[in-house]
Amino acid sequence: MATDASYGNALAGGAQTAPSRTALQIVHEWVTTVDHKKIGLMYIVSALLFLVVAGIEALLMRIQLAVPNNTAVSPEAFNRLFTMHGTTMVFFVGMPILFGFGNYLIPLMIGARDMAFPRLNAFSFWCTFFGGILLYLSYVAGSGLAGAGTAPDVGWWAYAPLTAAPFSPGHSTDYWTLSVLLSGISSIGSAINIVATVVSMRCPGMKLTRMPLLVWLYTVMSMLVFVTVSPLTAAQIMLMFDRYLGSHFFDTQAGGSAVLWMHFFWIFGHPEVYVLILPAFAFANEIIPVFSRKAIFGYPAMVAASVGIGFVSLSVWAHHMFTVGMSAGSNTFFVLATMAVGVPTGIKIFNWLATIWGGRIQFTTAMLFSIGFLFQFLVAGLTGIMLASAPFDWQLGNSYFVVAHFHYVLVGAILFMLFAAFYYWYPKMTGRMMSEKIGKWHFWLFLIGFHITFDLMHIPGILGMPRRIYTYEADRGWMIWNLIISGGAAIQAIATIVFVYNLVWSFFKGKVAGPDPWDAWTLEWAAASPPPPYNFPQTPVVESRRPLWDIKHPEDADAYYE
Amino acid sequence: MATSQYGLLTQQPLEPWELPSRGVVGMLCLILAEAAIFLIFVVAYIFYEGKSLSGPTPAEVLKIPIFSTICLLSSSITVHFAAHALKHNKTRQTSAWLAATVALGTIFIAWTGMEWYELIYKEGLTIKTNLFGTTYYSLVGLHATHVVVGLLMLSLSLAFSLLGWQTEKHYNRLEVLSLYWHFVDAVWVVVFLVVYVFGR
Amino acid sequence: MLVLLIDSANLPQVIHGPTSIFSPAGTPAHSIFSLSMLVLAVTFCVFLIVASLLTYAIIRFREGRYKGEAEEPPQIYGSNQIELSWTVIPILIVVMLFLASARVIFTTQDATKPASSLDVVVVGHQFWWEYRYPKYGIVTANELHVPVSDSKNPEPTFLTLTSADTDHSFWVPRLAGKTDLIPNRVNSMWIDPPDAGIYLGQCAQYCGVQHAKMLIRVYADTPSQFEQWIKDQQKPAVQDASKQEGREVFEHNACISCHTIQGTVATGTFGPNLTHLASRDTIASGSVPLNAKNLREFIDNPAHFKPGVLMPSMHLSNHDLDAVTAYLMSLK
Ligand code: HEA
Ligand code: HEA
């Protein structure tokens, strides 16, 4: 049996000592890099910056909503806040951070030296990054350089005809379309890169049936990007034609249809949420087995379920439109299609459960976040089922119940899995462990803040509180809930500060990790931490799904069972 | 070095290991994404058919572009021959076929230009006029943009070929480009049917 | 069936309120409510089962219980039988929930319209509601009057919904689910409040700056009240000679280009119809109660109560303001 050291050294190459360089040289190196790891890190760091910005926007909204008839921010400012918060979180936090992890991990996991198209990769990153910057430039330049600046205030769906020139004069909406368009181009570029890498760059022996589940899910996610982000891109082009060339796609005064935009947006928007959740599932598929010390249960079922989710999710978009007055027949169809997604998703939950079952669960911070994810995703999925029942949605739609549902997924599932991913792969990326002690603080604080905020948020929804209102009447019985919810948001902010502190502290003071701190099984742990630019000195060859397991346990190797 | 029978350090791949070209895979992905974009424009066109509040209508102003369609479709064949010739390193033939492709594509785009000129100045139909103008110019324009991009790439390839810089080794690139060109042609078939045949 | 026994009265008190979806009044809201209880019960059971299994596994298989055992646990790769069972059971649940939902969808959306029903056209504006009663020739704003309707005397109100500008959504949680008002499109919904009283709600589709203050008040009137209300509304505007000065101020300002007052030169339609303004309880779509003080403040500076409102300030002199306020207050 090979010892840790022998396979580590064999594939990781010797330690490298970098000659000291000036700051300018370092910046130059990062700006011009085409290395998938550096690009991945840049994605992650830029997404974290935007997370803090959008998080602060959320805090401002929560301050305003804490008590009725509050005047902390003006109505106009509030409308900009939720638009910017939603847009930033989805397009400039969610997408980039997931692509960041994908970029970093996929080549390492399939034993490749880089992504298929390194330059396209760099192009995609800079597109997203400048798209985000452009979005925020609107705050100073939204009404043209002469006028006072305004950020877009049309909501993250930008429903027509609110975006038409008569209703949103000035340039704020143009900033919105342009930056979302940039983000879309970037996503399509990244997705092309991921698929091409997975199809064409796998190391010898890495059959499709041996790929880590993370790689599988990223592939499914990328395929979804092609068929969903493209419609958004098309719709943005139409909107720009409307605004700049005077065409009438969404101009209701010239016979255009407001509902058409809704369809186009949600044909993108619904699968988009699965684009966001699939990478979170992907992290769970790697992290949960390692800390349960068991192989993932039902690998083929997991792959099939992901592909199934991908397909079904293409036919459910109109569940966001149950209240626009579709025929009873269409509503019924979309109820069925939407609820059907629960089946493959359930398969995933049950397989994770079965993976834990009979294991030896190690409660590292990464695992704690994953456990939180399991429970929270379960709840979020079930509130999704409630919304999917169209008549129930006629009541709940556009209320705070929906806001609670989707934050339960976006924060309780995706953000939790992202935190788990940070704790799990940080050692690989920096060579140092994150502090488990600070990590536990982070976990418990965030968990408490999360539940105070988003559990209670269902209640004002049931009590009839619509979303996107800058203030509310005092006599509705919503106040007490909103007050506590805002308190929970503050706890989340503190937890986020603890997390950022942990990132920085561990970078300098964390325990040195070595190549394989978690005693894990996939290829990335065979490379040095952090991996050298070429990843592996020799191209690895694999013979099973868990190559490192086989080395550590030759008597019980996976390869025997294939 | 540690070697185990089952493990990643085995040096010899146990079976021959060959994967598809990443260029082709990348292009197929791009085509999938582009197809989705076109689909949305086509849906918008069909959705708004006959919903314009004012004229002119497609039946009044559109003529079926048979000649240019034949040109564009045959350019798919010529580009195929160009790639085929390059595979066998017949560079002279490659240049000839590429030149033919560029010429056919140019005829197509010139015809579109003329059509637009007539529509705008004779019929007074612009993108602002009505929903037909809006959807027509967007859909046909989107396709024309793709033709122009393709023509630029093809011309570049032709130039390289004439200069003798393009050899057998670059077959893969020309193959990728020809995939794109086939896609542009296929889209035209859809646009042609939707706009000129069923839409009139 | 157990679910049907759950009456809204048995729910904990916190879940009730003036706009709670769990205090239904009327058929559409009630059928949604029963469906919600079924969906809640089923999803709660799913939650209970899955969450208990997870909790059990996490406690039972924690590492601490295996201290000192160096071995890794046995590796299990999967089982097709188990996969099959947890595919089939959810499918059955989904089919059940789907059928229950479909029933309510069809009974609500495709309900037949009794001859006794009332028709009201609702037009959404940024940021107020216009209500037209075609049969009675009435146009009013912001406060919707409908007759109560009970099983002996069914008199449901059918709303025809459209919009003059952007999307809106009509939502009175205790009466029915919401339906959007979309420009260039006509939607419909119906309500049948069983008890007299005021039902509150508000616009539920983001429609611009003042989406938050686009409130709805539905007055369910007894048959006699309703008849009286109709009669009052059908009259032309009150002509009170002592308020003549205010009327002149109104007619000589831009007010008339946006507002209608029946029997005067004012025929604008951009803003609410003011013919019987003083018969309403609130102004600016429910933002503030209607009284002379609030009205004067509103006309002086509409953005005071409702920043972003589409009515500009006319910069009237104090004198004119008083006059116009007095005039409008007389429009019973
Ligand atoms: C990553 C994000 C994510 C994910 C994964 C989901 C998952 C689901 N969502 Fe959600 N959703 C959003 C993000 C997400 N959603 C967002 C952002 C919005 C609002 C956007 C906006 O308006 O701004 C939204 C809005 C939204 C609506 C529209 C509400 C409205 O505006 O009126 C609906 C309605 O059907 C819905 C349903 C569902 C369903 C059925 C699922 C399902 O996929 C859930 C499936 C999971 C389970 C069911 C749990 C596990 C299964 C089992 C344990 C098996 C057994 C269970 C059964 C058989 C029931 N979602
Ligand atoms: C990934 C997506 C994501 C994430 C993570 C979040 C996170 C949060 N969101 Fe949001 N949200 C959306 C996506 C997301 N949201 C979307 C798509 C919408 C719809 C928009 C629309 O309607 O158009 C929305 C809308 C939305 C609303 C509804 C607004 C409305 O309808 O009027 C609210 C209200 O409470 C809210 C709150 C929060 C809170 C409290 C968090 C918290 O979890 C945030 C926690 C993080 C922090 C608090 C940051 C930490 C801050 C620091 C470390 C800095 C500290 C320094 C200083 C204070 C100086 N979000």
Ligand code: CUA
């Ligand atoms: Cu009207 Cu919101």
Ligand SMILES: [Cu+2]
């Ligand atoms: Cu959805």
